[in-house]
Amino acid sequence: xxxxxxxxxxxxxxxxxxxxxxxxxxxxxxxxxxxxxxxxxxxxxxxxxxxxxxxxxxxxxxxxxxxxxxxxxxxxxxxxxxxxxxxxxxxxxxxxxxxxxxxxxxxxxxxxxxxxxxxxxxxxxxxxxxxxxxxxxxxxxxxxxxxxxxxxxxxxxxxxxxxxxxxxxxxxxxxxxxxxxxxxxxxxxxxxxxxxxxxxxxxxxxxxxxxxxxxxxxxxxxxxxxxxxxxxxxxxxxxxxxxxxxxxxxxxxxxxxxxxxxxxxxxxxxxxxxxxxxxxxxxxxxxxxxxxxxxxxxxxxxxxxxxxxxxxxxxxxxxxxxxxxxxxxxxxxxxxxxxxxxxxxxxxxxxxxxxxxxxxxxxxxxxxxxxxxxxxxxxxxxxxxxxxxxxxxxxxxxxxxxxxxxxxxxxxxxxxxxxxxxxxxxxxxxxxxxxxxxxxxxxxxxxxxxxxxxxxxxxxxxxxxxxxxxxxxxxxxxxxxx
Amino acid sequence: xxxxxxxxxxxxxxxxxxxxxxxxxxxxxxxxxxxxxxxxxxxxxxxxxxxxxxxxxxxxxxxxxxxxxxxxxxxxxxxxxxxxxxxxxxxxxxxxxxxxxxxxxxxxxxxxxxxxxxxxxxxxxxxxxxxxxxxxxxxxxxxxxxxxxxxxxxxxxxxxxxxxxxxxxxxxxxxxxxxxxxxxxxxxxxxxxxxxxxxxxxxxxxxxxxxxxxxxxxxxxxxxxxxxxxxxxxxxxxxxxxxxxxxxxxxxxxxxxxxxxxxxxxxxxxxxxxxxxxxxxxxxxxxxxxxxxxxxxxxxxxxxxxxxxxxxxxxxxxxxxxxxxxxxxxxxxxxxxxxxxxxxxxxxxxxxxxxxxxxxx
Numbered sequence: 001x002x003x004x005x006x007x008x009x010x011x012x013x014x015x016x017x018x019x020x021x022x023x024x025x026x027x028x029x030x031x032x033x034x035x036x037x038x039x040x041x042x043x044x045x046x047x048x049x050x051x052x053x054x055x056x057x058x059x060x061x062x063x064x065x066x067x068x069x070x071x072x073x074x075x076x077x078x079x080x081x082x083x084x085x086x087x088x089x090x091x092x093x094x095x096x097x098x099x100x101x102x103x104x105x106x107x108x109x110x111x112x113x114x115x116x117x118x119x120x121x122x123x124x125x126x127x128x129x130x131x132x133x134x135x136x137x138x139x140x141x142x143x144x145x146x147x148x149x150x151x152x153x154x155x156x157x158x159x160x161x162x163x164x165x166x167x168x169x170x171x172x173x174x175x176x177x178x179x180x181x182x183x184x185x186x187x188x189x190x191x192x193x194x195x196x197x198x199x200x201x202x203x204x205x206x207x208x209x210x211x212x213x214x215x216x217x218x219x220x221x222x223x224x225x226x227x228x229x230x231x232x233x234x235x236x237x238x239x240x241x242x243x244x245x246x247x248x249x250x251x252x253x254x255x256x257x258x259x260x261x262x263x264x265x266x267x268x269x270x271x272x273x274x275x276x277x278x279x280x281x282x283x284x285x286x287x288x289x290x291x292x293x294x295x296x297x298x299x300x301x302x303x304x305x306x307x308x309x310x311x312x313x314x315x316x317x318x319x320x321x322x323x324x325x326x327x328x329x330x331x332x333x334x335x336x337x338x339x340x341x342x343x344x345x346x347x348x349x350x351x352x353x354x355x356x357x358x359x360x361x362x363x364x365x366x367x368x369x370x371x372x373x374x375x376x377x378x379x380x381x382x383x384x385x386x387x388x389x390x391x392x393x394x395x396x397x398x399x400x401x402x403x404x405x406x407x408x409x410x411x412x413x414x415x416x417x418x419x420x421x422x423x424x425x426x427x428x429x430x431x432x433x434x435x436x437x438x439x440x441x442x443x444x445x446x447x448x449x450x451x452x453x454x455x456x457x458x459x460x461x462x463x464x465x466x467x468x469x470x471x472x473x474x475x476x477x478x479x480x481x482x
Numbered sequence: 483x484x485x486x487x488x489x490x491x492x493x494x495x496x497x498x499x500x501x502x503x504x505x506x507x508x509x510x511x512x513x514x515x516x517x518x519x520x521x522x523x524x525x526x527x528x529x530x531x532x533x534x535x536x537x538x539x540x541x542x543x544x545x546x547x548x549x550x551x552x553x554x555x556x557x558x559x560x561x562x563x564x565x566x567x568x569x570x571x572x573x574x575x576x577x578x579x580x581x582x583x584x585x586x587x588x589x590x591x592x593x594x595x596x597x598x599x600x601x602x603x604x605x606x607x608x609x610x611x612x613x614x615x616x617x618x619x620x621x622x623x624x625x626x627x628x629x630x631x632x633x634x635x636x637x638x639x640x641x642x643x644x645x646x647x648x649x650x651x652x653x654x655x656x657x658x659x660x661x662x663x664x665x666x667x668x669x670x671x672x673x674x675x676x677x678x679x680x681x682x683x684x685x686x687x688x689x690x691x692x693x694x695x696x697x698x699x700x701x702x703x704x705x706x707x708x709x710x711x712x713x714x715x716x717x718x719x720x721x722x723x724x725x726x727x728x729x730x731x732x733x734x735x736x737x738x739x740x741x742x743x744x745x746x747x748x749x750x751x752x753x754x755x756x757x758x759x760x761x762x763x764x765x766x767x768x769x770x771x772x773x774x775x776x777x778x779x780x781x782x783x784x785x786x787x788x789x790x791x792x793x794x795x796x797x798x799x800x801x802x803x804x805x806x807x808x809x810x811x812x813x814x815x816x817x818x819x820x821x822x823x824x825x826x827x828x829x830x831x832x833x834x835x836x837x838x839x840x841x842x843x
Contacts, residue, residue, distance in 0.1 A: 004747040025812045066749045235819040
């Protein structure tokens with residue numbers, strides 16, 4: 001007989017007049033990996049909070065091990081034995097691994113801390129997982145994968161009943177994700193339940209026992225393992241089919257960007273050529289190379305060996321002049337790349353100002369930008385305060401700013417991470433807009449996400465080396481195997 | 483209830499606040515709190531100016547004042563909010579049980595009023611009405627079921643004599659189906675009986691749908707024999723399967739599949755009836771889920787010709803009346819994908835007559 005760990009029964013939660021959870025029902029069994037595929041972000045945050053704490057709800061019941069812990073009549077505000085693992089680590093960075101796992105734990109009652117004893121306990125925990133983590137290492141020095149493992153171990157030591165894994169593929173590499181899946185499977189055999197929240201069904205299919213599909217704060221379908229098929233999901237997702245863009249110029253030897261035997265601390269003898277107008281994805285399987293790549297382009301580091309050519313010119317030597325032709329769009333750009341105190345149009349023209357001469361009257365330029373971009377952006381272009389705009393409008397702002405600036409190359413860092421299906425669909429359209437303007441697009445990613453939808457070519461980098469290259473014709477094979 | 487009338491009533495209420503005793507009491511309490519605070523501050527200022535040590539004595543009233551405020555919050559404000567919320571949910575139809583099990587009634591008289599309402603509500607009568615409705619929906623046109631059953635037995639006999647096995651089998655299935663619907667209506671039945679009735683029903687429908695319709699039953703438990711002995715209200719599954727066939731699969735091009743999945747936990751029996759039919763529109767799903775959440779028996783006397791969904795509401799209401807509002811039906815549906823109906827019941831492994839023990843009110 002299955003043991004039920006958590007059950008949310010017809011939960012409706014209203015926050016500030018907005019129904020964040022609407023008649024939401026879900027049950028999770030002991031030792032089960034329940035997937036939660038969120039078609040949009042509506043209600044996701046509230047749901048995670050509700051799992052962790054018995055906060056007031058408008059209607060419904062919440063059961064923990066079949067005992068009612070929260071209902072519409074009375075919410076105790078008590079905490080449930082639930083751990084959440086997400087991008088923002090909940091570990092104390094300045095403490096060691098063993099301190100985080102054992103000492104900052106509810107059950108720890110000792111007055112003297114014997115680090116040898118704690119290290120031995122850690123070894124016992126990690127022995128079966130085939131993972132080695134130095135217990136005396138500061139959490140600050142750990143990789144995102146190691147932090148995840150430490151958080152899982154901390155949750156196990158704290159005897160939680162449910163571990164919520166939230167959008168993990170956004171911040172750990174594909175190779176590490178496989179290891180995390182192994183760990184999750186190991187602990188499900190020990191009776192721990194997992195709620196695996198992600199945006200991509202391909203990812204959820206690989207690990208989950210059942211999947212609930214959530215849209216606008218309500219479950220619209222629960223899929224059993226026998227229903228884990230692309231055609232079943234297709235009914236719920238938007239159409240991501242896409243028209244391939246032909247290359248604007250003939251393939252040349254130097255292309256627009258060429259790396260010739262480049263080596264840095266993490267990059268090993270990397271060589272490739274990117275043609276003008278191409279869209280190339282760099283998939284960093286171990287999440288070690290991307291930082292070096294960005295720093296090389298920014299001129300923050302110099303290659304230990306090899307040369308970079310931009311439009312056939314040595315890039316490192318003429319960096320000052322060429323750097324302005326390459327733009328970056330950072331990860332989660334609506335949080336990190338906008339000036340909240342500036343108006344929409346000021347934000348939009350922010351990069352373009354670089355190209356204008358001092359004597360150009362700004363008002364006239366903004367007027368003509370509005371004339372050109374209003375049909376693409378809509379009424380939001382007149383917004384004086386961007387804080388209240390929708391994420392879609394803010395993504396428009398980030399991407400059309402680059403569109404207006406028209407660099408030769410735009411480098412997108414993990415463009416699809418943290419975006420729900422609707423936003424990802426919109427981002428694909430925005431990347432298309434950049435490509436229509438013949439801007440070369442380079443996508444740096446640690447997980448494949450929807451990158452292949454827009455790409456002409458995929459380069460897989462493993463342990464700092466370029467392992468494989470795939471052209472768009474081979475993407476369907478890749479989707480099934482990566 | 484008409485939402486416009488409700489809003490109008492809310493507006494009138496806001497305009498005539500002084501009519502309600504609660505607001506009068508609230509104004510007086512707030513006035514007393516403000517006055518006490520003012521007196522305390524006044525005394526503090528006087529003692530401070532007189533520079534005597536007597537002002538230390540004011541610590542006691544300060545603590546008493548803060549204690550009273552805390553008591554006001556814990557003993558009055560929070561219980562009032564809870565009671566008020568349950569009453570609002572009762573008015574909107576979300577809960578009936580909550581109202582009858584009110585933890586903090588406003589006064590003993592109010593408690594008596596609630597008990598009186600509970601007696602008037604007379605759940606037995608409502609139960610009878612829903613049972614009749616279920617019977618009606620199951621038999622569709624019950625003029626004389628015993629006569630019908632006997633006639634079917636006659637047809638079966640004649641068919642066997644004539645060597646028409648398929649007619650005999652169909653007549654037998656029909657007879658079994660009707661007999662199940664008519665007999666022992668007041669009792670809980672075993673899951674085995676209920677599933678057997680579904681198989682009969684499926685057999686009958688196969689004559690119409692042929693290979694277009696398929697049915698599978700999955701029992702997700704190591705001890706299947708024990709699960710089959712669990713009890714549930716009679717005719718819980720048949721109306722749901724009927725809905726799946728007629729509102730899901732019949733309108734779909736090509737083959738359709740109905741799957742019944744049974745899962746158990748130490749306290750619950752979870753049955754999911756899924757079909758891969760045409761599903762339903764979001765508005766229709768919302769409407770149906772709203773009816774499933776709101777406990778109302780309006781549908782019993784409804785002459786509305788649009789019967790789809792009534793059977794489901796009936797089953798849901800019967801479950802809620804028998805076992806409490808934490809049990810019942812959940813529907814998940816997507817247009818052109820299919821519908822899942824999840825029925826949650828308590829795990830009952832008892833003999834007949836258990837129905838009264840499990841009633842909540």
